[in-house]
Amino acid sequence: GEPTPAALRETRCINRSLSGLGDVIAALASQSPHVPYRNSKLTTLLEPSLAGGAKVLMVVTLSPLLEHLPETLCSLRFAQKVRCCEVGLPQKRLLTQAK
Numbered sequence: 001g002e003p004t005p006a007a008l009r010e011t012r013c014i015n016r017s018l019s020g021l022g023d024v025i026a027a028l029a030s031q032s033p034h035v036p037y038r039n040s041k042l043t044t045l046l047e048p049s050l051a052g053g054a055k056v057l058m059v060v061t062l063s064p065l066l067e068h069l070p071e072t073l074c075s076l077r078f079a080q081k082v083r084c085c086e087v088g089l090p091q092k093r094l095l096t097q098a099k
Contacts, residue, residue, distance in 0.1 A: 018078065019040075020039045021046070022078060023036050023039060024037060025082055026085075028085050029086075058079065060076070
């Protein structure tokens with residue numbers, strides 16, 4: 001059936017966040033002096049990890065159904081873009097216990 005207005009709003013918000021994440025990844029991959037972390041809540045929250053202080057793993061979920069082919073191809077393109085990006089080595093942090 002047709003998606004509800006609420007579902008369409010949610011889809012738009014998700015797509016905006018993923019677009020912002022794609023912009024950040026592109027900036028990191030090109031070693032741009034400006035990385036637009038603050039363009040979305042998602043990238044603002046992920047900034048400490050994406051800025052090179054942590055190991056980052058992206059999981060992409062795909063559908064084998066033909067009716068989902070456009071979304072699957074879009075997800076694969078996004079995964080390819082992410083795969084080409086290196087954000088540096090994770091930094092080792094030692095936690096000290098307060099006495």
